[in-house]
Amino acid sequence: MSVFEIDSIVYERWCRAAVFHGPGLPWEMAPIDLHTERDEAVVSVEACTLCSSDVHTVTGRRAGPVPSVLGHEAIGKVVSLPESWTLVDVAGSPVSVGDRIVWGVAAHCGECLFCRDGIPQKCVRLVKYGHGVHRPDQLPKGGLAGFVGLVQGTPVVVLDEATDARIACLAACAGATVAAALRLAGDMRGRHIAVFGGGVLGCIACAMARDYGAASVACVEPDSGRRERAIAFGADMAIDPAEPGFEERLKSMNDGLGADACLEITGANAAFEAALKSLRTGGTLVLVGAVYPAGPVAISQEYIVRRMLTIRGLHNYAPVDLASAVNFLQNRSKFEPAIWADLFGPEFPLDEVAAAFAWAAENPGVRAVVRP
């Protein structure tokens, strides 16, 4: 029995979700009945890329609630709209059935202190996609499923039909997080930017900083293959942190003064310390990578005071950053499809989700793709 028919595509009553029960435990392919009245927007998932936080959840490095439907970098087509509320994009325009969309990592209330303070990702009534507990009476909230149910307050951006699905998926986590980090780092025009980490976020950061008018971009990355890739993405120099005195080389890009802004994406304490030392007086360090438990770092108050440094932590992003990411990725990627293809590994059907995660764990810095 079919439930939805859109653009001559018939969507059947049952779909499946890959349910994660814990590290090392078998995946469950749970049937989901779409023929139930729900006050959610229903989205047929086109693709989902596996973010490294998903991989860390599956390997056990990162603690996550179970059972859950993972996947927070996903896109899809709207097949049904809710009855009691209107699904709108981040600019406030209504979204229609048939629209190809990307949605943010969390829905927020728009009214609490944190929402009003510009950090809706810390909303007291937050609903997270791809990280919460899966309830069989609800549509999946993660992209590793045939369909996802979106609740009110979810940031949504409508996509071009022509954009590569994999690249569009990146907007939901990697792309929007980088957009938020650059927003916190300040105006990029004419500035010298250092990016610590040459993974997927690092490459996007190099390309985006360049696109936003940075005078120069340096990427600090130990892996030689990733350094080459960062150059292809727009970095002027890619430096191995094992190189003696690499901070001095980094400072040379701004007449020996140091970077105007540094983005720390790796989460490594050594990278944090090096990034701090690479800043010019009055510079800004945005910390993005440290989302896993690690030991404390010793920093000198005097160093920060005398150099008048700003250190900002960033976790996730605001809806405006999702729109920036989509805009950037859609425009930039169409001119350089071969370079962007380097960010992705093989594609897996939903049935092979375990193999997709095994591949992703072996290949950090490249996204595995699941096509549910």
Ligand SMILES: [Zn+2]
């Ligand atoms: Zn709120």
Ligand SMILES: [Zn+2]
């Ligand atoms: Zn992510």
